[in-house]
Structure formats: C-alpha cells, structure tokens
Amino acid sequence: VLLLLAQGAILVCVPVAAWAAFAGLAGGLNGSRNLAVSSGRGLLAGFALTALACAGLLKALLTDDFRIEYVADYSSTVQPLLYKFAAIWGGQGGSLLVWLFLIGLFAAITVWRSEPVPARMRPWLFAVQGVVMLFFAVLVAFVANPFVRLPAGHVPPDGMGLNPLLLNPWMIVHPPALLIGYAATTVPFAFAVAALASGRLDETWVRLARRWAMFTFTFLTLGIVLGAYWAYVELGWGGYWAWDPVENASLMPWLVLVAYLHSSIVQERRGMLKVWNVSMASLTFLLSIYGTFLTRSGIISSVHAFAKSSIGTWFAVFMALTALAVIALIVWRRRELRGSDSLGSFVSREAAVWASNILLVGTTVVIFFLTMLPVFSELWSGNQMTAEPIQFTRATRPWFLALVLLMGIGPLVAWRKMRPGRLARLLAPHLIAGVAFAGLLFLLGAREPWSLAFLGAVAFVVGGHAFDFVRAVRLRRAQRDDSLLSAVGSLMRHHRRRYGGYLVHIGVVVSLIGIAGSGPYTEEATFENLQPGESFSFAGYELTYEGFDGQRNPRYDALVGHVTVVRPGGSEKAALRPERRLYRRTEQATTEVAVLSTVVPPSLGELARVGEDLYLIQAYLDNASGRASFQLIVHPFLNWLWLGSLLVIIGAHWAAWPSRQEVLLLFGEGVLSEQPVPARA
C-alpha cells in the first residue's frame, strides 16, 4: 500500500506544485491574501507528498523489493543496511526525489515562518518555490521516475548494488550535504525574485534570506569538503581535488554565494548593490542547477560519469528560462533598483566588499571557462581541448591570493571612507608579519613561490584578525572589569555576526595552510616487489611489509597488506592495512588506501609534521608469492585543510544565529542601516 501511495504521491505532486505556482502568481498579481494562503498550502501539500514518496522508496530499498527497477539497480540483498538507505541518493531518480523532498521541506519551513515576510512579497515567494518544485516534480514523475516497475518475469532474485566507489561511509553524508546545499539555494533565490516581482526592493528580502544563505553556505561547504575527503580516502590517487567538472560545479555556486553573503551586508547597511545582490542570489541557484546539468548531461566526462543520462537537456532549458525571467525582472525594475548611495571612496568597506565580489565572480568565470573548454573548443575549432588540473591551479591562484589578501584588509577598513594613510598604518604591522613569516619559511627551506606567497598572506590575515580581536577584548576588560575568559565569551556571544565571520576567515586561512603546505611539498615514491618481512624507509618513516591475508566478504574478495610503520623521531609501531578489493557481481576492482595521520609528533624536532599524512596504496600484490608493491605519498600539513573547514562551518553556524540583542543592535531598530528608526508609541 505504501508503495502505491508513494507512486501516486509523486504523480499528484505535479498538479499540486503547479497550483502552488499558479495561486502564488495570481495572488501576487491581484493582491489576494487567500490565494497566497492557498499557494502556501500547495507547498505544504507538495512537501507531504514528496515525504510520502521518499518513505515508499526507502521501504522498497530496505525490504529488497526488486520489482522496482531502481532498487534492482542500486541495492542488493548483501548490501549493508546503511548503504541500502544511502541508495536513495545513489541513482538519478532517487537523488532527484531527495532534492524535490528537500525543496518541499525548505518551502514548508518558509510557509511556516512566513509571518515576518511582507504580505505583498509572500505570494511571489511561494510562487517561485512552486515553480522550482513543479520542475523537479515533473522530472521525478515523468523523466526519471524511481518507481518504474520491472515487467513480470524480469524481476531479478538480487540487485546490482551500489557502485563500489560509493560504498564508503563518507558517501553516506557527502551527497545529502551537497543536496541540502543545492536545494537550499532555492530559498534566497525565491526571496530575490519575490522582491523583484513585488517591488519590495529595500533591505527586507536580504535580511529574510540571510539565515537561509548562511545555512546554504554551511551545507555547500560541508558537501564540498566531504566530497574532497571521500576522493582522498576512496579513489586512491593520493589527492583530494582534481578540478573534475563536477567538483568545479559544486565550487562555483559556493564562490558566488560567498560573494552574495558579503555584498548583502552592504545592502543591509548602506542600501547599495541591489542589482548585484538579486543577481548573485539568482546565479547561486542557477549554478546549483548547472552542477546537476554537468553531472547528468554527460556533456563533459568526469569521475561522476556513472550518472550520465539525457536529463541534462531539461536542466539546460530550465536554467535558460530562469535566467531570462530574472533578467527581464531586473530590467523591469531597473529604476527601483538604483542604490541609495554611490561608492563614496575607494578606501572604504563598501569598496573592499565590491572588490572581493569582483574577485569571487572572476574566479568563478575562470573556472567556468576552463570547465567548459571541451565544449567551447569543439564549437570553435571542431577539436576538443581539455584543461589539465595544473592549468586550473595556475589560472585561479592569482585570484585566490588576491582574495586572501583582501580578507585581511576588509574587516579593518571603515565604512563610507577612510584616510589611506590611516589604513596603511593599520595594516603595516600585519603586512610586515606576513612578509617576515614568508621569509622565515624561505630560510627554513621552503622555495615554492606561490606557496610562500599564500602562507605569507595567511600570516597577514591571522595577524589582522587577531590584532582586532585582542584590542576588542582589551577594551572590554578595561571598560567592564571582566576576566579574560568572560570578555572573550561575551564578545563572541553578543557580536556573533562579526566574530562568527572572523572564525570563518580564520578557518579559510587554516585550510590554506593545508593546501599551500601540502601541494608543492608532497613527496612520493613506489617500492616494488617487496617480500614479506622486508623493511624500507621513506621521508623519515620506517616501514616493514609484514605479509598479507586474503579476505572473503559477501560482496567482494580482498587482499589486505600488513604494513607496520614507525614515525620519524618515534619508536612506536603503527599498523596500516592497504587493500585491493574485487567486487564479484560487477567485477570492479577498487583500492582502499591506508592513511597514517600525525596529530601530535613524537618529538619537538618533528613539530613541522603536525597535520601530516602518510598515504599508503597497495599497487600490486601477488597472491602466490606474497610479493607486493606499495606507493607511498607524504602530504605535509594536509590535515590543516580539514581542521580549517571545520572552523569555517562552526563560524558560519555561529554567525547565522545572532542573539536577539544583536538583531536589535544591528538592524532591528535601523540604527546601523540607512532606514529611519521606527517611532514607537
């Protein structure tokens, strides 16, 4: 019964979402509150129907109902329970259904929390979400329906199971995190379009969308980082980022969203950048759709090519129509979109934010161009050219370096205008600290110029932020006689937006230590034809190949190498178990790498190894003789990348939830914004 209801629910979701869109549109045009309420109910009903559909598909997956083609393709009787659950986003139909469910969930929350939304903006807000829900409902119902049944007599006794590459714990959380991020981009986009359509183009929509934008940022960051970590531990090529088209497709909306998060502050505070902000919110949404278009269309080959299908055309048409609609609305509202003020001075916070936006969008354009190079080159010359990862790195690093430097300058610059001399005096000590740090690294043997430049910039940013924070703590202690701890605590508590933002910046530069410190200084070697018991050393590590054992799992056969390692300067032995697996049903071989991370080095002399990884790949193992070959990679500082990412997520979460007092402080009473302070009787 649940399966029938689920199948029916996804078909009924189409007219329900169409009604939500239509009623919202009609309500927006004629000002009917009842139509707006009905539109909101359409979104709530759409959410309930998609939840029902998800429940039905999950039940089919968990009970091995191989009558359903999707279940037969992505699950199997021997698949562990957690991966049966994860199979709901393992294939195209399922992942689109989850996306639709998330769109419904977020739409339902906006309906539930719609009281602060101005009445004339509300129907448009619902209408936009209804349109997006309708698009995905049509896809799930008619193009990639996960409930398609196999003809009687063709039902297999067991399913194919998930692609072995997806059988990794991180793959249980990476796709939903990214899907949550992608689906959540709908809400800021809906607010932007609702503001355009309703003509309520003041700071209201930006404030209403802010928490959603922060939420989206948190999940996109999480999705990207988890994807990188999965690539690092599962794909077995020794890296975490290959500038793969689909990786790029997740990075691009992230970059544009970061631009929006900064430029929206300028609109909140100064009423400026109105066209820019609606464009950035819309572009973030469009780029999230573009990611799926890239994955599903097969237009460019990628590690995600297993997801290839003809559905890309649908996404391309939807993207084009959406972009046209937004452009038309911007042109229609061009008079109202004029900012309340012009950029007064080039030495001001507004100018710094503007520059950071140009750099972020510029970086996105560069990545977009290089990602699409095979398509563009084929259209231009008939020959397909592909940009290599190193070309992406070379093309983007000047942009990223400029962004990092701006990150150190922006928070210290005054709003409206600042004397250049004053800014120079403020920045000089941090700039000197940055140069000195890079110089020290040079003396210690670091020679790669870009890495030195980035690490110097890291010191500059940390210096500026730390200086400002210490000064704030001192002022607080002097004025209020607080202890150090309570001064820090109350600062963080009462000014969450500012210091949450600082934490995000610090997280970004900590990640940069991992990126700039590991990339050029990675060491790699292969040790071939080793006999059991044979020892070898690499980059200060002492390793012994002890032997191997063969393991038989219900799904695969594995050859597990046994290697013991002693860290540089240490004496304790650690055991590593690199594997090669052969999945019997698909005859697909995978590599399971073994990683030894150093959090606390064995001695002070090895302090530079904090965050270092020894990455061990079993390149070859002869079952008969026991001889083996291993590939070893040492990634210095790499774990700083994961630590920094964690700080970014914590900081974003902190900044997204300002205290009630801070809400009042910043904008509730309009003290810091340009709008008049509302009179109270």
Add this chain to the structure above:
Amino acid sequence: VLGLLVSMLVLLVLSGAFLIKPLLAEEPPVVEETAGGPEAGRVASLTREERRQAIDELMWRLDHDLATGRIDADEHRRLKERAEQAERAGRGKRAP
C-alpha cells in the same frame, strides 16, 4: 494500475480540499505594512533589561569601531544619536 489510480484519487481529493479551503473564506482586509523589517517581531519581544543591554552593546561597539578606525568621529556621533533615539523610543515600551 487500479491500485495506483485509487491512491492518486485519494491523494488528489485530500490535497485539493486542503488547497481550496482558504479560497472559500472571506478575503481579509489589506493591512498597511509598516517599516521595521523582519526583525521587528523579535525586537518587540525583548524585555526592558535586554533592550538596555543591547543598547549598551551597541554603544560599546561604536566606541570600539571608532578606536579601531572603522568609523570616523562624525559617523560615530551620527550612529550614537540614532542609538539614543532608539533607546528613547524603547523607554516608552512596556516590558513583557
């Protein structure tokens, strides 16, 4: 197929009733929107003490921004006046 049709019919009727119900009600009168933004509701829920603390924090922040050069003396004076205006507006408010 029959089972699917029945399930669709049931869901369609339930959803339809849910969607149409607000349309049968009388259209509420249009309420003039006032300034104050989305936070107005949250701000109104502050107690007098919380409000005082909030203004204190704002004053502290303005002093800090002046000390670190984020705002100049003119901007500092202007924003302090606005904060005081907000504080005066809040004094007349009855604490919940």
